[in-house]
Amino acid sequence: MEKGNKSISCTVEQCKNHCGNENYCALENVRIGTHEANPKMSECVDCQSFEQRLSH
Numbered sequence: 001m002e003k004g005n006k007s008i009s010c011t012v013e014q015c016k017n018h019c020g021n022e023n024y025c026a027l028e029n030v031r032i033g034t035h036e037a038n039p040k041m042s043e044c045v046d047c048q049s050f051e052q053r054l055s056h
């Protein structure tokens with residue numbers, strides 16, 4: 001991934017969709033969700049567009 005989307009800051013470099021050299025996501029948009037029944041803090045929500053980067 002080369003071109004970062006300046007509207008989506010992200011520091012998850014382990015994600016396949018991370019733009020690599022800067023802290024942005026390379027996707028046009030992402031889906032955010034929660035794994036909690038009643039989310040109360042930022043740890044309760046997730047980027048559901050995350051994909052595991054398989055190459056190292």
Ligand code: SF4
Binds near residue numbers: 010025047050051
């Ligand atoms: S898909 Fe989500 S976790 Fe992956 S780089 Fe984009 S914002 Fe970050």
